Amino acid sequence: MRVAIAGGSSPTLGSSIVSALLATEGRYTPVILSRKSKTPREKESHTQHGEVETRCVDYQSHASLVLALSDVAAVISVLLIPGPDWVTAQVNLLHAAEAAGCQRFAPSEFALTSWAHTMVDLLDVKNTVWNTVRASVDKGKIDAARFPCGMFMNYLGIGCPESKRTDALAGFQEGPFLVHLDSNPPWVEVPVQSDNTMPNITMTDIRDIGKFIVAALDMKEPWGGRELGMAGDTLSFEKLINICQRYIGRPIEVRRVKEDELQARLSALPRDQVIPRMECQLAIVCSRGGSVVPSTLKLSASHPTTVGEYMRFYW
Ligand SMILES: NC(=O)c1ccc[n+]([C@@H]2O[C@H](COP(=O)([O-])OP(=O)(O)OC[C@H]3O[C@@H](n4cnc5c(N)ncnc54)[C@H](OP(=O)(O)O)[C@@H]3O)[C@@H](O)[C@H]2O)c1
Structure with a gap:
Protein backbone atom coordinates (compact mmCIF):
# COMPACT_ATOMS: atom_id res chain seq x y z
CA MET A 1 0.00 0.00 0.00
CA ARG A 2 1.50 3.32 -1.07
CA VAL A 3 1.30 6.15 1.46
CA ALA A 4 2.05 9.69 0.28
CA ILE A 5 3.54 12.10 2.81
CA ALA A 6 3.03 15.71 1.75
CA GLY A 7 6.01 17.62 3.12
CA GLY A 8 7.71 14.28 3.81
CA SER A 9 11.09 15.80 2.98
CA SER A 10 11.14 17.42 6.44
CA PRO A 11 13.79 16.07 8.83
CA THR A 12 11.25 15.89 11.68
CA LEU A 13 7.80 14.44 10.99
CA GLY A 14 8.60 13.57 7.38
CA SER A 15 11.61 11.54 8.40
CA SER A 16 9.74 9.91 11.30
CA ILE A 17 6.84 8.77 9.12
CA VAL A 18 9.03 7.62 6.22
CA SER A 19 11.24 5.59 8.62
CA ALA A 20 8.24 3.96 10.32
CA LEU A 21 6.65 3.03 6.97
CA LEU A 22 9.92 1.55 5.73
CA ALA A 23 10.20 -0.46 8.95
CA THR A 24 7.00 -2.33 7.96
CA GLU A 25 9.14 -4.10 5.33
CA GLY A 26 6.89 -3.64 2.36
CA ARG A 27 3.46 -3.48 3.97
CA TYR A 28 3.50 0.27 3.39
CA THR A 29 5.59 2.08 0.78
CA PRO A 30 6.26 5.76 1.47
CA VAL A 31 6.16 8.31 -1.33
CA ILE A 32 7.28 11.85 -0.54
CA LEU A 33 5.39 14.76 -2.10
CA SER A 34 7.62 17.81 -2.41
CA ARG A 35 7.64 21.10 -4.27
CA LYS A 36 11.10 20.29 -5.54
CA SER A 37 12.92 17.40 -7.09
CA LYS A 38 15.60 16.23 -4.72
CA THR A 39 18.54 18.55 -4.20
CA PRO A 40 21.93 16.87 -3.61
CA ARG A 41 21.60 17.49 0.15
CA GLU A 42 18.13 15.99 0.34
CA LYS A 43 19.30 13.01 -1.73
CA GLU A 44 22.00 12.48 0.86
CA SER A 45 19.58 12.68 3.79
CA HIS A 46 17.23 10.21 2.13
CA THR A 47 19.91 7.60 1.65
CA GLN A 48 19.48 6.83 5.35
CA HIS A 49 15.99 5.65 4.37
CA GLY A 50 17.20 3.72 1.34
CA GLU A 51 15.58 4.75 -1.94
CA VAL A 52 12.36 6.59 -1.26
CA GLU A 53 10.49 7.99 -4.22
CA THR A 54 9.95 11.73 -4.24
CA ARG A 55 7.20 13.11 -6.47
CA CYS A 56 7.43 16.76 -7.38
CA VAL A 57 4.05 18.51 -6.99
CA ASP A 58 2.51 21.93 -7.36
CA TYR A 59 0.00 22.38 -4.52
CA GLN A 60 -1.91 24.93 -6.64
CA SER A 61 -2.41 22.47 -9.51
CA HIS A 62 -5.19 19.87 -9.23
CA ALA A 63 -3.79 17.96 -12.22
CA SER A 64 -0.29 17.78 -10.72
CA LEU A 65 -1.64 16.48 -7.40
CA VAL A 66 -4.05 13.94 -8.95
CA LEU A 67 -1.23 12.56 -11.10
CA ALA A 68 1.06 12.20 -8.05
CA LEU A 69 -1.67 10.41 -6.08
CA SER A 70 -2.96 8.10 -8.82
CA ASP A 71 -1.63 4.88 -7.20
CA VAL A 72 -1.70 6.04 -3.55
CA ALA A 73 -3.99 4.60 -0.84
CA ALA A 74 -3.46 7.14 1.96
CA VAL A 75 -2.25 10.72 2.17
CA ILE A 76 -0.64 12.11 5.31
CA SER A 77 0.12 15.83 5.33
CA VAL A 78 2.93 17.23 7.46
CA LEU A 79 2.96 20.51 5.57
CA LEU A 80 3.78 23.72 7.36
CA ILE A 81 3.20 26.76 5.18
CA PRO A 82 3.19 30.28 6.59
CA GLY A 83 -0.01 32.20 5.77
CA PRO A 84 -3.28 31.31 4.02
CA ASP A 85 -1.57 28.93 1.55
CA TRP A 86 -1.52 26.36 4.38
CA VAL A 87 -5.30 26.02 4.01
CA THR A 88 -5.51 26.12 0.22
CA ALA A 89 -2.63 23.66 -0.33
CA GLN A 90 -4.22 21.11 2.00
CA VAL A 91 -7.75 21.57 0.67
CA ASN A 92 -6.34 21.13 -2.87
CA LEU A 93 -4.53 18.01 -1.66
CA LEU A 94 -7.75 16.66 -0.15
CA HIS A 95 -9.76 17.18 -3.35
CA ALA A 96 -6.97 15.63 -5.45
CA ALA A 97 -6.89 12.62 -3.07
CA GLU A 98 -10.64 12.19 -3.56
CA ALA A 99 -10.33 12.49 -7.35
CA ALA A 100 -7.44 10.00 -7.42
CA GLY A 101 -9.44 7.46 -5.39
CA CYS A 102 -7.26 7.54 -2.25
CA GLN A 103 -8.96 5.90 0.73
CA ARG A 104 -7.57 7.89 3.66
CA PHE A 105 -6.46 11.43 4.37
CA ALA A 106 -4.87 13.13 7.39
CA PRO A 107 -4.28 16.89 7.42
CA SER A 108 -1.23 18.42 9.11
CA GLU A 109 -2.32 18.49 12.77
CA PHE A 110 0.30 17.07 15.16
CA ALA A 111 -0.36 19.59 17.91
CA LEU A 112 -3.28 19.81 20.37
CA THR A 113 -7.01 19.11 20.16
CA SER A 114 -9.40 21.10 17.97
CA TRP A 115 -10.79 22.79 21.09
CA ALA A 116 -7.30 23.95 22.09
CA HIS A 117 -6.60 25.20 18.55
CA THR A 118 -9.61 27.53 18.67
CA MET A 119 -7.65 29.54 21.28
CA VAL A 120 -4.47 29.89 19.19
CA ASP A 121 -4.61 32.13 16.09
CA LEU A 122 -1.85 30.32 14.21
CA LEU A 123 -3.28 26.87 14.92
CA ASP A 124 -6.97 27.67 14.41
CA VAL A 125 -6.35 27.38 10.64
CA LYS A 126 -6.04 23.64 11.28
CA ASN A 127 -9.75 23.75 12.22
CA THR A 128 -10.51 25.56 8.95
CA VAL A 129 -8.84 22.76 7.01
CA TRP A 130 -10.53 20.15 9.17
CA ASN A 131 -14.04 21.53 8.54
CA THR A 132 -13.55 20.87 4.82
CA VAL A 133 -12.05 17.42 5.44
CA ARG A 134 -14.90 16.55 7.78
CA ALA A 135 -17.47 17.58 5.14
CA SER A 136 -15.82 15.17 2.68
CA VAL A 137 -15.98 12.36 5.26
CA ASP A 138 -19.65 13.09 5.89
CA LYS A 139 -20.35 12.89 2.13
CA GLY A 140 -18.52 9.54 1.94
CA LYS A 141 -15.85 10.91 -0.40
CA ILE A 142 -12.88 9.80 1.72
CA ASP A 143 -12.01 8.45 5.17
CA ALA A 144 -10.03 10.83 7.40
CA ALA A 145 -8.72 11.50 10.90
CA ARG A 146 -6.81 14.19 12.72
CA PHE A 147 -3.84 13.26 14.85
CA PRO A 148 -3.02 15.40 17.91
CA CYS A 149 0.25 14.48 19.67
CA GLY A 150 0.82 17.21 22.28
CA ASP A 205 8.87 12.01 20.74
CA ILE A 206 8.85 12.96 17.05
CA ARG A 207 10.15 9.47 16.21
CA ASP A 208 7.11 7.82 17.80
CA ILE A 209 4.71 9.80 15.62
CA GLY A 210 5.60 7.73 12.54
CA LYS A 211 4.96 4.55 14.55
CA PHE A 212 1.55 5.90 15.61
CA ILE A 213 0.77 6.62 11.95
CA VAL A 214 1.50 2.98 11.12
CA ALA A 215 -0.83 1.94 13.99
CA ALA A 216 -3.54 4.18 12.48
CA LEU A 217 -3.00 2.75 8.98
CA ASP A 218 -3.29 -0.76 10.47
CA MET A 219 -6.78 0.03 11.82
CA LYS A 220 -9.38 -2.12 10.08
CA GLU A 221 -12.31 0.11 11.02
CA PRO A 222 -12.72 3.51 9.35
CA TRP A 223 -10.98 6.49 10.91
CA GLY A 224 -14.44 8.02 10.55
CA GLY A 225 -13.53 11.68 10.94
CA ARG A 226 -12.27 11.12 14.48
CA GLU A 227 -9.55 12.82 16.47
CA LEU A 228 -7.14 9.92 17.10
CA GLY A 229 -4.76 11.04 19.84
CA MET A 230 -1.11 9.98 19.92
CA ALA A 231 0.13 10.42 23.48
N1 LIG B 1 3.51 19.51 18.54
C1 LIG B 1 4.57 20.29 18.43
O1 LIG B 1 5.31 20.55 19.40
C2 LIG B 1 4.90 20.85 17.09
C3 LIG B 1 6.06 21.60 16.89
C4 LIG B 1 6.35 22.06 15.62
C5 LIG B 1 5.48 21.77 14.55
N2 LIG B 1 4.35 21.05 14.79
C6 LIG B 1 3.40 20.72 13.68
O2 LIG B 1 4.01 19.74 12.84
C7 LIG B 1 3.61 19.95 11.47
C8 LIG B 1 4.85 20.03 10.60
O3 LIG B 1 5.67 21.08 11.08
P1 LIG B 1 7.24 21.08 10.76
O4 LIG B 1 7.86 22.14 11.60
O5 LIG B 1 7.76 19.69 10.82
O6 LIG B 1 7.20 21.55 9.23
P2 LIG B 1 8.40 22.02 8.29
O7 LIG B 1 9.53 21.07 8.42
O8 LIG B 1 8.68 23.48 8.49
O9 LIG B 1 7.70 21.91 6.85
C9 LIG B 1 7.19 20.68 6.40
C10 LIG B 1 7.22 20.68 4.89
O10 LIG B 1 6.31 21.64 4.37
C11 LIG B 1 6.70 21.94 3.03
N3 LIG B 1 6.56 23.38 2.81
C12 LIG B 1 7.17 24.40 3.47
N4 LIG B 1 6.81 25.59 2.95
C13 LIG B 1 5.95 25.31 1.95
C14 LIG B 1 5.24 26.13 1.02
N5 LIG B 1 5.35 27.46 1.02
N6 LIG B 1 4.43 25.50 0.13
C15 LIG B 1 4.33 24.15 0.10
N7 LIG B 1 4.99 23.34 0.95
C16 LIG B 1 5.79 23.91 1.86
C17 LIG B 1 8.19 21.54 2.90
O11 LIG B 1 8.29 20.47 1.96
P3 LIG B 1 9.00 20.67 0.51
O12 LIG B 1 10.02 21.76 0.67
O13 LIG B 1 9.65 19.33 0.26
O14 LIG B 1 7.91 20.98 -0.44
C18 LIG B 1 8.55 21.09 4.28
O15 LIG B 1 9.44 19.98 4.32
C19 LIG B 1 2.76 21.21 11.47
O16 LIG B 1 1.40 20.85 11.45
C20 LIG B 1 3.09 21.91 12.79
O17 LIG B 1 2.01 22.68 13.29
C21 LIG B 1 4.05 20.57 16.02
Whole structure:
Protein backbone atom coordinates (compact mmCIF):
# COMPACT_ATOMS: atom_id res chain seq x y z
CA MET A 1 0.00 0.00 0.00
CA ARG A 2 1.50 3.32 -1.07
CA VAL A 3 1.30 6.15 1.46
CA ALA A 4 2.05 9.69 0.28
CA ILE A 5 3.54 12.10 2.81
CA ALA A 6 3.03 15.71 1.75
CA GLY A 7 6.01 17.62 3.12
CA GLY A 8 7.71 14.28 3.81
CA SER A 9 11.09 15.80 2.98
CA SER A 10 11.14 17.42 6.44
CA PRO A 11 13.79 16.07 8.83
CA THR A 12 11.25 15.89 11.68
CA LEU A 13 7.80 14.44 10.99
CA GLY A 14 8.60 13.57 7.38
CA SER A 15 11.61 11.54 8.40
CA SER A 16 9.74 9.91 11.30
CA ILE A 17 6.84 8.77 9.12
CA VAL A 18 9.03 7.62 6.22
CA SER A 19 11.24 5.59 8.62
CA ALA A 20 8.24 3.96 10.32
CA LEU A 21 6.65 3.03 6.97
CA LEU A 22 9.92 1.55 5.73
CA ALA A 23 10.20 -0.46 8.95
CA THR A 24 7.00 -2.33 7.96
CA GLU A 25 9.14 -4.10 5.33
CA GLY A 26 6.89 -3.64 2.36
CA ARG A 27 3.46 -3.48 3.97
CA TYR A 28 3.50 0.27 3.39
CA THR A 29 5.59 2.08 0.78
CA PRO A 30 6.26 5.76 1.47
CA VAL A 31 6.16 8.31 -1.33
CA ILE A 32 7.28 11.85 -0.54
CA LEU A 33 5.39 14.76 -2.10
CA SER A 34 7.62 17.81 -2.41
CA ARG A 35 7.64 21.10 -4.27
CA LYS A 36 11.10 20.29 -5.54
CA SER A 37 12.92 17.40 -7.09
CA LYS A 38 15.60 16.23 -4.72
CA THR A 39 18.54 18.55 -4.20
CA PRO A 40 21.93 16.87 -3.61
CA ARG A 41 21.60 17.49 0.15
CA GLU A 42 18.13 15.99 0.34
CA LYS A 43 19.30 13.01 -1.73
CA GLU A 44 22.00 12.48 0.86
CA SER A 45 19.58 12.68 3.79
CA HIS A 46 17.23 10.21 2.13
CA THR A 47 19.91 7.60 1.65
CA GLN A 48 19.48 6.83 5.35
CA HIS A 49 15.99 5.65 4.37
CA GLY A 50 17.20 3.72 1.34
CA GLU A 51 15.58 4.75 -1.94
CA VAL A 52 12.36 6.59 -1.26
CA GLU A 53 10.49 7.99 -4.22
CA THR A 54 9.95 11.73 -4.24
CA ARG A 55 7.20 13.11 -6.47
CA CYS A 56 7.43 16.76 -7.38
CA VAL A 57 4.05 18.51 -6.99
CA ASP A 58 2.51 21.93 -7.36
CA TYR A 59 0.00 22.38 -4.52
CA GLN A 60 -1.91 24.93 -6.64
CA SER A 61 -2.41 22.47 -9.51
CA HIS A 62 -5.19 19.87 -9.23
CA ALA A 63 -3.79 17.96 -12.22
CA SER A 64 -0.29 17.78 -10.72
CA LEU A 65 -1.64 16.48 -7.40
CA VAL A 66 -4.05 13.94 -8.95
CA LEU A 67 -1.23 12.56 -11.10
CA ALA A 68 1.06 12.20 -8.05
CA LEU A 69 -1.67 10.41 -6.08
CA SER A 70 -2.96 8.10 -8.82
CA ASP A 71 -1.63 4.88 -7.20
CA VAL A 72 -1.70 6.04 -3.55
CA ALA A 73 -3.99 4.60 -0.84
CA ALA A 74 -3.46 7.14 1.96
CA VAL A 75 -2.25 10.72 2.17
CA ILE A 76 -0.64 12.11 5.31
CA SER A 77 0.12 15.83 5.33
CA VAL A 78 2.93 17.23 7.46
CA LEU A 79 2.96 20.51 5.57
CA LEU A 80 3.78 23.72 7.36
CA ILE A 81 3.20 26.76 5.18
CA PRO A 82 3.19 30.28 6.59
CA GLY A 83 -0.01 32.20 5.77
CA PRO A 84 -3.28 31.31 4.02
CA ASP A 85 -1.57 28.93 1.55
CA TRP A 86 -1.52 26.36 4.38
CA VAL A 87 -5.30 26.02 4.01
CA THR A 88 -5.51 26.12 0.22
CA ALA A 89 -2.63 23.66 -0.33
CA GLN A 90 -4.22 21.11 2.00
CA VAL A 91 -7.75 21.57 0.67
CA ASN A 92 -6.34 21.13 -2.87
CA LEU A 93 -4.53 18.01 -1.66
CA LEU A 94 -7.75 16.66 -0.15
CA HIS A 95 -9.76 17.18 -3.35
CA ALA A 96 -6.97 15.63 -5.45
CA ALA A 97 -6.89 12.62 -3.07
CA GLU A 98 -10.64 12.19 -3.56
CA ALA A 99 -10.33 12.49 -7.35
CA ALA A 100 -7.44 10.00 -7.42
CA GLY A 101 -9.44 7.46 -5.39
CA CYS A 102 -7.26 7.54 -2.25
CA GLN A 103 -8.96 5.90 0.73
CA ARG A 104 -7.57 7.89 3.66
CA PHE A 105 -6.46 11.43 4.37
CA ALA A 106 -4.87 13.13 7.39
CA PRO A 107 -4.28 16.89 7.42
CA SER A 108 -1.23 18.42 9.11
CA GLU A 109 -2.32 18.49 12.77
CA PHE A 110 0.30 17.07 15.16
CA ALA A 111 -0.36 19.59 17.91
CA LEU A 112 -3.28 19.81 20.37
CA THR A 113 -7.01 19.11 20.16
CA SER A 114 -9.40 21.10 17.97
CA TRP A 115 -10.79 22.79 21.09
CA ALA A 116 -7.30 23.95 22.09
CA HIS A 117 -6.60 25.20 18.55
CA THR A 118 -9.61 27.53 18.67
CA MET A 119 -7.65 29.54 21.28
CA VAL A 120 -4.47 29.89 19.19
CA ASP A 121 -4.61 32.13 16.09
CA LEU A 122 -1.85 30.32 14.21
CA LEU A 123 -3.28 26.87 14.92
CA ASP A 124 -6.97 27.67 14.41
CA VAL A 125 -6.35 27.38 10.64
CA LYS A 126 -6.04 23.64 11.28
CA ASN A 127 -9.75 23.75 12.22
CA THR A 128 -10.51 25.56 8.95
CA VAL A 129 -8.84 22.76 7.01
CA TRP A 130 -10.53 20.15 9.17
CA ASN A 131 -14.04 21.53 8.54
CA THR A 132 -13.55 20.87 4.82
CA VAL A 133 -12.05 17.42 5.44
CA ARG A 134 -14.90 16.55 7.78
CA ALA A 135 -17.47 17.58 5.14
CA SER A 136 -15.82 15.17 2.68
CA VAL A 137 -15.98 12.36 5.26
CA ASP A 138 -19.65 13.09 5.89
CA LYS A 139 -20.35 12.89 2.13
CA GLY A 140 -18.52 9.54 1.94
CA LYS A 141 -15.85 10.91 -0.40
CA ILE A 142 -12.88 9.80 1.72
CA ASP A 143 -12.01 8.45 5.17
CA ALA A 144 -10.03 10.83 7.40
CA ALA A 145 -8.72 11.50 10.90
CA ARG A 146 -6.81 14.19 12.72
CA PHE A 147 -3.84 13.26 14.85
CA PRO A 148 -3.02 15.40 17.91
CA CYS A 149 0.25 14.48 19.67
CA GLY A 150 0.82 17.21 22.28
CA MET A 151 4.14 19.00 22.51
CA PHE A 152 7.12 17.42 20.77
CA MET A 153 9.18 15.78 23.55
CA ASN A 154 12.29 16.84 21.63
CA TYR A 155 11.95 20.36 23.11
CA LEU A 156 13.50 18.71 26.18
CA GLY A 157 16.64 17.93 24.16
CA ILE A 158 17.49 21.64 23.76
CA GLY A 159 20.67 22.15 25.78
CA CYS A 160 21.49 18.46 26.32
CA PRO A 161 25.13 17.34 25.99
CA GLU A 162 26.57 18.06 22.55
CA SER A 163 27.41 14.40 21.88
CA LYS A 164 23.72 13.40 22.10
CA ARG A 165 22.10 16.55 20.77
CA THR A 166 21.56 15.62 17.11
CA ASP A 167 19.90 12.38 18.12
CA ALA A 168 17.85 14.06 20.88
CA LEU A 169 16.45 16.76 18.61
CA ALA A 170 15.51 14.35 15.78
CA GLY A 171 15.68 17.16 13.23
CA PHE A 172 13.84 19.63 15.45
CA GLN A 173 15.23 23.15 15.09
CA GLU A 174 12.93 25.45 17.06
CA GLY A 175 13.89 27.29 20.24
CA PRO A 176 12.74 26.39 23.77
CA PHE A 177 9.15 26.86 24.90
CA LEU A 178 8.04 26.73 28.56
CA VAL A 179 10.97 24.43 29.46
CA HIS A 180 14.35 26.23 29.34
CA LEU A 181 16.93 23.61 30.29
CA ASP A 182 19.59 25.39 28.20
CA SER A 183 19.48 28.53 30.38
CA ASN A 184 21.58 29.35 33.41
CA PRO A 185 19.86 28.78 35.77
CA PRO A 186 17.49 26.41 33.97
CA TRP A 187 13.84 27.41 34.37
CA VAL A 188 10.35 26.25 33.55
CA GLU A 189 7.36 28.50 33.08
CA VAL A 190 4.28 26.81 34.53
CA PRO A 191 0.91 28.23 33.43
CA VAL A 192 -1.06 27.40 36.57
CA GLN A 193 -4.78 26.60 36.49
CA SER A 194 -7.46 28.79 38.08
CA ASP A 195 -7.25 26.73 41.32
CA ASN A 196 -3.46 27.39 41.37
CA THR A 197 -2.57 23.74 40.60
CA MET A 198 -0.13 22.80 37.87
CA PRO A 199 -1.75 21.34 34.72
CA ASN A 200 -0.89 18.09 32.94
CA ILE A 201 0.86 18.05 29.60
CA THR A 202 1.20 15.45 26.82
CA MET A 203 4.58 15.11 25.14
CA THR A 204 5.47 12.79 22.26
CA ASP A 205 8.87 12.01 20.74
CA ILE A 206 8.85 12.96 17.05
CA ARG A 207 10.15 9.47 16.21
CA ASP A 208 7.11 7.82 17.80
CA ILE A 209 4.71 9.80 15.62
CA GLY A 210 5.60 7.73 12.54
CA LYS A 211 4.96 4.55 14.55
CA PHE A 212 1.55 5.90 15.61
CA ILE A 213 0.77 6.62 11.95
CA VAL A 214 1.50 2.98 11.12
CA ALA A 215 -0.83 1.94 13.99
CA ALA A 216 -3.54 4.18 12.48
CA LEU A 217 -3.00 2.75 8.98
CA ASP A 218 -3.29 -0.76 10.47
CA MET A 219 -6.78 0.03 11.82
CA LYS A 220 -9.38 -2.12 10.08
CA GLU A 221 -12.31 0.11 11.02
CA PRO A 222 -12.72 3.51 9.35
CA TRP A 223 -10.98 6.49 10.91
CA GLY A 224 -14.44 8.02 10.55
CA GLY A 225 -13.53 11.68 10.94
CA ARG A 226 -12.27 11.12 14.48
CA GLU A 227 -9.55 12.82 16.47
CA LEU A 228 -7.14 9.92 17.10
CA GLY A 229 -4.76 11.04 19.84
CA MET A 230 -1.11 9.98 19.92
CA ALA A 231 0.13 10.42 23.48
CA GLY A 232 3.76 9.54 24.14
CA ASP A 233 3.53 10.51 27.81
CA THR A 234 1.08 12.60 29.83
CA LEU A 235 2.29 13.92 33.15
CA SER A 236 1.89 16.86 35.52
CA PHE A 237 4.26 19.83 35.35
CA GLU A 238 5.41 18.87 38.89
CA LYS A 239 6.49 15.45 37.65
CA LEU A 240 8.03 16.91 34.48
CA ILE A 241 10.12 19.34 36.54
CA ASN A 242 11.21 16.60 38.99
CA ILE A 243 12.33 14.33 36.16
CA CYS A 244 14.19 17.13 34.37
CA GLN A 245 15.88 18.17 37.62
CA ARG A 246 17.02 14.59 38.31
CA TYR A 247 18.65 14.15 34.91
CA ILE A 248 20.15 17.59 34.30
CA GLY A 249 21.57 17.48 37.82
CA ARG A 250 20.82 21.14 38.62
CA PRO A 251 17.94 22.87 40.40
CA ILE A 252 15.28 24.26 38.10
CA GLU A 253 13.70 27.63 38.78
CA VAL A 254 9.92 27.31 38.63
CA ARG A 255 8.15 30.42 37.33
CA ARG A 256 4.45 30.12 37.95
CA VAL A 257 2.25 32.32 35.78
CA LYS A 258 -1.50 32.87 35.97
CA GLU A 259 -3.89 33.28 33.09
CA ASP A 260 -4.52 36.99 33.78
CA GLU A 261 -0.77 37.66 33.56
CA LEU A 262 -0.63 35.74 30.28
CA GLN A 263 -3.61 37.73 28.96
CA ALA A 264 -1.80 40.98 29.85
CA ARG A 265 1.35 39.70 28.11
CA LEU A 266 -0.72 38.81 25.03
CA SER A 267 -2.39 42.24 24.91
CA ALA A 268 1.04 43.89 24.88
CA LEU A 269 2.23 41.82 21.92
CA PRO A 270 1.74 43.44 18.49
CA ARG A 271 -0.23 41.39 15.92
CA ASP A 272 2.85 40.84 13.74
CA GLN A 273 4.64 39.02 16.59
CA VAL A 274 3.05 35.80 15.45
CA ILE A 275 5.33 33.29 17.19
CA PRO A 276 5.42 35.04 20.61
CA ARG A 277 1.63 35.41 20.37
CA MET A 278 1.26 31.73 19.55
CA GLU A 279 3.44 30.78 22.52
CA CYS A 280 1.47 33.04 24.83
CA GLN A 281 -1.84 31.64 23.60
CA LEU A 282 -0.51 28.09 24.00
CA ALA A 283 0.46 28.89 27.59
CA ILE A 284 -3.12 30.13 28.16
CA VAL A 285 -4.36 26.84 26.71
CA CYS A 286 -2.16 24.99 29.25
CA SER A 287 -3.59 27.04 32.11
CA ARG A 288 -7.07 25.92 30.98
CA GLY A 289 -6.08 22.25 30.95
CA GLY A 290 -5.88 22.06 27.15
CA SER A 291 -2.33 20.68 26.89
CA VAL A 292 -3.42 17.06 27.18
CA VAL A 293 -4.37 14.86 24.25
CA PRO A 294 -6.21 11.54 24.61
CA SER A 295 -4.17 8.35 24.29
CA THR A 296 -6.36 6.79 21.60
CA LEU A 297 -3.81 5.09 19.37
CA LYS A 298 -1.62 2.33 20.82
CA LEU A 299 1.66 0.99 19.48
CA SER A 300 1.66 -2.77 18.97
CA ALA A 301 5.36 -3.68 19.13
CA SER A 302 6.67 -1.23 21.74
CA HIS A 303 5.58 1.53 24.09
CA PRO A 304 6.16 5.16 23.18
CA THR A 305 9.11 6.93 24.80
CA THR A 306 8.29 8.41 28.19
CA VAL A 307 9.73 11.69 29.46
CA GLY A 308 11.77 9.76 32.06
CA GLU A 309 13.29 7.51 29.38
CA TYR A 310 13.98 10.45 27.09
CA MET A 311 15.71 12.50 29.79
CA ARG A 312 17.72 9.54 31.12
CA PHE A 313 18.98 8.72 27.64
CA TYR A 314 19.83 12.19 26.35
CA TRP A 315 21.01 13.98 29.50
N1 LIG B 1 3.51 19.51 18.54
C1 LIG B 1 4.57 20.29 18.43
O1 LIG B 1 5.31 20.55 19.40
C2 LIG B 1 4.90 20.85 17.09
C3 LIG B 1 6.06 21.60 16.89
C4 LIG B 1 6.35 22.06 15.62
C5 LIG B 1 5.48 21.77 14.55
N2 LIG B 1 4.35 21.05 14.79
C6 LIG B 1 3.40 20.72 13.68
O2 LIG B 1 4.01 19.74 12.84
C7 LIG B 1 3.61 19.95 11.47
C8 LIG B 1 4.85 20.03 10.60
O3 LIG B 1 5.67 21.08 11.08
P1 LIG B 1 7.24 21.08 10.76
O4 LIG B 1 7.86 22.14 11.60
O5 LIG B 1 7.76 19.69 10.82
O6 LIG B 1 7.20 21.55 9.23
P2 LIG B 1 8.40 22.02 8.29
O7 LIG B 1 9.53 21.07 8.42
O8 LIG B 1 8.68 23.48 8.49
O9 LIG B 1 7.70 21.91 6.85
C9 LIG B 1 7.19 20.68 6.40
C10 LIG B 1 7.22 20.68 4.89
O10 LIG B 1 6.31 21.64 4.37
C11 LIG B 1 6.70 21.94 3.03
N3 LIG B 1 6.56 23.38 2.81
C12 LIG B 1 7.17 24.40 3.47
N4 LIG B 1 6.81 25.59 2.95
C13 LIG B 1 5.95 25.31 1.95
C14 LIG B 1 5.24 26.13 1.02
N5 LIG B 1 5.35 27.46 1.02
N6 LIG B 1 4.43 25.50 0.13
C15 LIG B 1 4.33 24.15 0.10
N7 LIG B 1 4.99 23.34 0.95
C16 LIG B 1 5.79 23.91 1.86
C17 LIG B 1 8.19 21.54 2.90
O11 LIG B 1 8.29 20.47 1.96
P3 LIG B 1 9.00 20.67 0.51
O12 LIG B 1 10.02 21.76 0.67
O13 LIG B 1 9.65 19.33 0.26
O14 LIG B 1 7.91 20.98 -0.44
C18 LIG B 1 8.55 21.09 4.28
O15 LIG B 1 9.44 19.98 4.32
C19 LIG B 1 2.76 21.21 11.47
O16 LIG B 1 1.40 20.85 11.45
C20 LIG B 1 3.09 21.91 12.79
O17 LIG B 1 2.01 22.68 13.29
C21 LIG B 1 4.05 20.57 16.02
